[in-house]
Amino acid sequence: MRGVPKANQFIHSYSVCGIYQVTHRLGEGSDGDVMRAFNINTGAEVAIKQMSRTNRDDLLWPILKFEALILALIPDGTEGFPSVHYAGPDANEYVIVMDRLGPNLGALHRLCREKFMLRTICMLADQMLDRIQLLHSRGVVSCDIKPQNFAMGFDKTAHIVHMFDFARSRLYVNPDGEHLPLSTSDRPLGTVRYASIAAHRSQTVSRADDIESLLYVLLEFLHGTLPWEGLPVSLTAKSVLVLKADSSPTGSIQTMLARSPPEFAAYHAHVTGLAFGEEPDYALLRGLFRRRMREEGWVYDGNYDWMDPSELVKGTLIPAEYNVSMDFVEDKEWNPNYM
Template sequence: MGEDYIWTYTVCGIYQATHFIGGGSGGEVARAFNMLTGDEVAIKSELLHIEHETNHPPALAYEAAVYKLLRKPSLGFPCLHWAGKNNGNYVLVLDRLGPNLGALHKFCRRKFSMRTVCMLAQQMLDRIEYVHSRGLLVVDVKPHNFAIGMGDNAHIVHLFDFGHSKLYLDPVTGKHVPYVADRSATGTVPYASVAAHRHYELCRRDDIEALFYVLLEFYCGELPWQGIYAPSFEAKLERTCEMKAGRALRDFVATECPPELKTYYSYYSDLEFTEKPDYAYLRRLFADRMKLEGWESDARFDWMDPSLLEKGTLIPEEYVVDSRFVEDVGVDPD
């Protein structure tokens, strides 16, 4: 699906929107550019009348606060250029990113090589570790919330969309939030942790677990619970949780996964609620596999060189991938 032209509008008299990229309940994402510098950006906007109907603050105002807590990491996160009210909308102006990893996985016929999985895993762990270092949880770890950069940053994986992020450290005491057994479910069903399914308080372990499901899908093509039959959405949620927590996943990992993912699975399964994950250890699992195989960590991913894949990609040689900035609102059953 191509980007649709829109009636152009400006934000702050500086950023001019040119194309509609995508949208969800109450908001949209547009492609835009800075009229002073020519730099491309993405504009996320949310209609403010929703605030008045629900008495809730704008979701994008919350996300802007999260970006401010993240400060300005050196790489791997879009820069927040501006946030505020503009012509009846609450608006975020962010760096424009390239295709997300969910789209790229589809282009590669839903199968990444182990070399690409190893390179992606190390970068994705870097991003999650940084978020955790700021006292925050990502919460909604999924392929569509990671995207490659543009231009010179096309080899860098970016983490974005922090609308579901939350603090795991008390900002006053600096202590870990206590365990609570009755919380609202958050995240995207295929990648949500077992604790998220069970409405438990989340911790750093849950982001690490969700990333495991993402990497498992990248390597295997699909997750064991994707496509299962259930008479209702609630029944499907329950069955998915049972598979993640029980023998179905253990058997799948034992028979279908390389040693690195087996070790990763065993490691996060033993993490305690307040325990800090050993990010360096997890990165080393994949770095050691790269070294063992003699693979160069050159950030040449499968979608850059179809010859790396047994079945190639879905992209004809003359096809140019449209860059996307993806926003997902709420719990995504897919």
């Protein structure tokens, strides 16, 4: 289990906004800390993202304010997105109070020996594409699609994939609703492991970036690793671009696609065929995985690998009595250069 998960890190308890009692630290990074808390009036558990208590530099406030504005574009109650209960200042900090979620997909992937069965991947891909499409419909691209930014719900929504953490998101349209023109800048790459080719080249964001990043996530779910993992940090950006752009004779994305079910090659062909600014065909991509579900006779029952270990061929690290729990939440990838 790699020691004690961050969700078990008890802290000196304190209150936020006078009604939320903080009990655990869930994660920390350059754009804020994430804490576990509960409403002292109702007992309902929530997650709170806030500026670091050890760094009261106001430069962090605009990042959290921007994320709150992105979240405000998504109506509360929208399936697959946490509802926001409060976003604003609290004493010397800026906080976002939102629904508590279950374990993120990165943690669940590790617990399943870093490989998901194709049936689970198909069910996850369907929902993840839905979440990304809705975000895009609000004029926003994530710029940081990765397993740690998707989590299962909690309790009655434990079968639903939720998308969260929009601190690195960008608008891809101008105030008139027109797509931003293609240009080169020094914009953040997101997480190098999953960043799109355009992101490596510091080009203007588009919807295709998120869709391409999701492909890398799904391939990692299937194979356990990606060809560019483990490269020396000094070679990371250039070497990853070479492998993703398929200009390497071995170990490239094409090599990985050749070892994958045909749905992944069709997905890759669609992404690489998109012109800059062109809207991805989300229905076509979902259809690839839905067709495989039909052909195999699988049903969308929310019975993922981590919920029914008896169906796994190679075993699992999760006991049969496993229940979705915040104890397995872990986020180590706040650093965008983490491989």
